[in-house]
Amino acid sequence: MSRRVPIESQRVDAPLTSSATFLVLTVEPGEDATKAVRSALASVADLTKNVAIRDLNASFAVTAGIGSDVWDRVTGLTQPVELHPFKEIKGGKHTAVSTPGDLLFHIRSERRDLNFEFERQLLDMLGDAVKVVDETVGFRYFDVRDLLGFVDGTANPVGSAVDNSVLIAEEDAGAAGGSYVVIQKYVHDIKGWKGMSIEQQESVIGRTKLENVELDDAPDGKQQSHKSLATIEDDDGNEYDILRDNMPFGSPGSKEFGTYFIGYSRRLWVIEKMLERMFVGEPPGLHDRILDYSTPLTGTTFFVPSATTLASLE
Numbered sequence: 001m002s003r004r005v006p007i008e009s010q011r012v013d014a015p016l017t018s019s020a021t022f023l024v025l026t027v028e029p030g031e032d033a034t035k036a037v038r039s040a041l042a043s044v045a046d047l048t049k050n051v052a053i054r055d056l057n058a059s060f061a062v063t064a065g066i067g068s069d070v071w072d073r074v075t076g077l078t079q080p081v082e083l084h085p086f087k088e089i090k091g092g093k094h095t096a097v098s099t100p101g102d103l104l105f106h107i108r109s110e111r112r113d114l115n116f117e118f119e120r121q122l123l124d125m126l127g128d129a130v131k132v133v134d135e136t137v138g139f140r141y142f143d144v145r146d147l148l149g150f151v152d153g154t155a156n157p158v159g160s161a162v163d164n165s166v167l168i169a170e171e172d173a174g175a176a177g178g179s180y181v182v183i184q185k186y187v188h189d190i191k192g193w194k195g196m197s198i199e200q201q202e203s204v205i206g207r208t209k210l211e212n213v214e215l216d217d218a219p220d221g222k223q224q225s226h227k228s229l230a231t232i233e234d235d236d237g238n239e240y241d242i243l244r245d246n247m248p249f250g251s252p253g254s255k256e257f258g259t260y261f262i263g264y265s266r267r268l269w270v271i272e273k274m275l276e277r278m279f280v281g282e283p284p285g286l287h288d289r290i291l292d293y294s295t296p297l298t299g300t301t302f303f304v305p306s307a308t309t310l311a312s313l314e
């Protein structure tokens with residue numbers, strides 16, 4: 001009789017922290033690079049322990065994602081059923097661009113120095129096997145507000161709903177315990193945004209600014225808020241949540257004001273549907289007004305395998 005080995009997930013459900021680093025890498029060609037990457041991915045758990053022990057109160061956690069283009073080469077495993085590169089979405093006015101990225105490391109904790117240390121040790125280990133495509137350091141802004149001034153993350157699933165929204169189960173046994181993750185690095189036109197009244201801003205987002213109270217959906221056929229466009233229901237009225245860990249980033253000195261969007265989901269199609277509703281609009285033409293003040297510089301999809309799968313890559 002075979003014994004069932006429990007599958008352990010990566011810490012996709014780790015709490016929002018006051019600091020996070022989003023590191024996107026491409027893998028260089030060649031067998032040596034493949035080997036180095038496999039070995040580094042298999043070491044993520046040990047590397048995490050090395051750093052986490054330095055401050056047990058800092059909620060240090062890392063999730064590692066792998067892109068579709070290098071999946072076969074790096075893992076030697078069957079691709080998760082829905083995995084494919086980020087598909088560009090061209091709306092009437094705004095485009096969700098698709099940009100390169102083979103590996104994602106989402107590094108978070110209450111301490112910037114711990115995140116820095118993990119990234120340093122990781123990149124030492126990877127050496128010439130990778131190129132850094134983007135490194136963004138996010139920070140908490142007051143009561144989890146984005147730089148548009150709104151509380152961001154409220155509608156995230158909590159408790160047992162998290163696993164159900166985020167982790168693949170029996171529908172794709174080979175990928176069980178894993179999760180799809182999509183990232184987009186947005187920069188804001190803060191001057192333009194601040195040119196609107198608070199009421200106008202609230203109707204763009206779909207929540208009040210100060211108290212974070214949800215506003216009613218607009219009638220069908222009219223301009224919908226961001227919140228309504230990002231709500232996905234099937235024909236039976238079942239709602240499909242995703243888990244967002246967005247972080248502000250930027251620097252007033254260089255006039256950079258951004259939101260790093262990161263969404264985890266058990267179903268990639270749910271995030272893609274949200275993006276389509278935002279960029280194309282529902283009905284088409286009535287795009288998400290948040291995009292008139294927010295431009296994505298990147299767009300990349302990865303799969304976060306279970307910790308068990310990651311550890312087996314050695």
Ligand code: HEM
Pocket residue numbers: 146148150151152153154155156184186205207226227228230231242244259261263271274275290294
């Ligand atoms: C809701 C900000 C991009 C998906 C919200 C809310 C804010 C916000 C303030 C309302 C509070 C909350 O529930 O969190 C932003 C900003 C973005 C951005 C500043 C980038 C400029 C995206 C993208 C997606 C997305 C790209 C999906 C692909 C969602 C979802 C909700 C939400 C699912 C919750 C909807 C509900 O109420 O059920 N966002 N968002 N957001 N956003 Fe975004």
